[in-house]
Amino acid sequence: MSIREERGLSAILPADQSVADYLADHPDFFERHAGLLEQLRLPHRSGAATVSLVERQVSVLQDKNRALDHRLRDLVAVARSNSALSDKVHALAIRLLRAEDKSSVLDGLERGLREDFGASQAVVVLFHNTSEIVQGVKTRFLRSVDRSDAALQPFATFIQQSRPRCGRIRDVQREFLFPGENEGIASVAMVPLGRKCEVGILAIGSNDPKRFNPTMSTDFLARIGDLASAALAAASHRLEAARGGS
Structure with missing residues (x-):
């Protein structure tokens, strides 16, 4: 120049x-x-x-309106999805409230996850007081281990953090949770049952790698964990009360 x-x-x-x-x-x-x-x-x-200039302004406003419309549609879709999830959690809560013992609680949890949430792969790992609950519950859904079991070492960070986690997990974790089926599990939601997994772990697996991802909200998973752990604790209290009264 x-x-x-x-x-x-x-x-x-x-x-x-x-x-x-x-x-x-x-x-x-x-x-x-x-x-x-x-x-x-x-x-x-x-x-x-x-x-x-007027036509340009109109064009700009139309673009903004389209963007706002898309945003509104997304918000409506999220609201509908949340409403549907809320209804499913409510139905699960009713199932668990009707359960009279731990076996019934676990059966109701398994049925609710499969029928209402479409979870084809799910497992509950309980850490204590499991001797009386295995009857009537599918072994594929229920695992019971000692809290000091070395097999739980790969879950140490998850147990300590005590909050739901979604996404891919390590092979050793997947093999422990879903033995023999780990190759078909592409994403997993792990939910603590109780504070620092005091009761155990709930794991839900999917063959869709996007079904459970690290960016998704875990609020409803946390609610499911709270419901399940509370129902299991209530069943334990009823059993102890029955034993004390006999």
């Missing part, structure tokens, strides 16, 4: 800024000079022609 061109550009830029500043300070300018709006021409976004 020549010195003359640089000087010309430096003279234009302050002038452009002055015009912009003036229009910003006088928002009623085009109301007092309405005819200018039709005279001002801007390149069309496609580059094929020119349009008036």
